[in-house]
Amino acid sequence: MAQYSIKDLENFTKIKAHTLRIWESRYALLQPQRTETNIRYYSDRDLKKILNINLLYQNGLKISKIAKLTEKEIFQRAGELLLQTDVEGRDEINSFIENILDLNENAIQESLKRINQKIGMERLYSEVLIPLLEKIGTLWQVDAITVSHEHFMSNILREFLISQITAVDGSRAARGKAVLFLPEHEKHELSLLFYYYLLKKKGYDCFYLGQSVPMKDLRSFVNETQPDFIMTSLIAEITTEDFQALFTDLIQLIDANKIYAGGYQLVKHRLDVPENVNVVQSIDDITVNVNA
Numbered sequence: 001m002a003q004y005s006i007k008d009l010e011n012f013t014k015i016k017a018h019t020l021r022i023w024e025s026r027y028a029l030l031q032p033q034r035t036e037t038n039i040r041y042y043s044d045r046d047l048k049k050i051l052n053i054n055l056l057y058q059n060g061l062k063i064s065k066i067a068k069l070t071e072k073e074i075f076q077r078a079g080e081l082l083l084q085t086d087v088e089g090r091d092e093i094n095s096f097i098e099n100i101l102d103l104n105e106n107a108i109q110e111s112l113k114r115i116n117q118k119i120g121m122e123r124l125y126s127e128v129l130i131p132l133l134e135k136i137g138t139l140w141q142v143d144a145i146t147v148s149h150e151h152f153m154s155n156i157l158r159e160f161l162i163s164q165i166t167a168v169d170g171s172r173a174a175r176g177k178a179v180l181f182l183p184e185h186e187k188h189e190l191s192l193l194f195y196y197y198l199l200k201k202k203g204y205d206c207f208y209l210g211q212s213v214p215m216k217d218l219r220s221f222v223n224e225t226q227p228d229f230i231m232t233s234l235i236a237e238i239t240t241e242d243f244q245a246l247f248t249d250l251i252q253l254i255d256a257n258k259i260y261a262g263g264y265q266l267v268k269h270r271l272d273v274p275e276n277v278n279v280v281q282s283i284d285d286i287t288v289n290v291n292a
Helices: 006-013 017-027 044-058 071-084 090-101 105-119 121-141 147-167 190-202 215-225 240-253 264-268
Strands: 177-183 205-213 229-233 259-262 278-280
Touching (some): 017 044, 044 071, 090 105, 090 121, 105 147, 121 147, 121 190, 147 190, 177 215, 190 229, 190 259, 215 240
Parallel strands (some): 177 229
């Protein structure tokens, strides 16, 4: 079970620690546990609960009213609210959700192929898969979907992306070389695989290193291959110190303007992104702006 400090809860929920303490002391909405050394910590369940409380609060329910609800009622009301605010293309996304819950791999694969043939990989990723993954996250928040379901879908998407990468014609002369990697402790691979697909389609010779690459190994590989640029994605929580240290190390390997990085942590730590590093916020940042 994960353990979170109140600062971790603040980072995840964007609710100030001071507000969380008030909700805890005045309304008993959180009940932290303590380590053997008497340090307060919060559980995964606490994180889910506070996310749902904040959802209700942001939609007009007073905190004094929320405090009178049972935990089950909080989760139920938050779930109803989330399901009311569907995203564009909700029919396709809800169909995916149903098939995920039913563990229907064949139906999911057939849907991916059908939508890909209809609108192409770029639109499939941005208009369907990203909203789908976001919805899976919100459904996890209200206990409507489990981590196992999320992993089940992620592995199907991983295999699908790899099949699309393999299908790209790589026989023409390469425009340049790219190294794609995830730093240590980063295992969220789907965005990086999509970057790989776009770069290969654009005509680059790609070296895909995958998850949790130690910096010393990346350094050796970059020295050996001399790529035109490197690309990464940061989704998992990372401290400001580790974020800054990562980019300090990367800039020692290659010029800052040859580094492309995407993911939620680039938004969260935007003030710590070194000058000239390319932040990937949309498909255009790769299909239009990446040059050898």
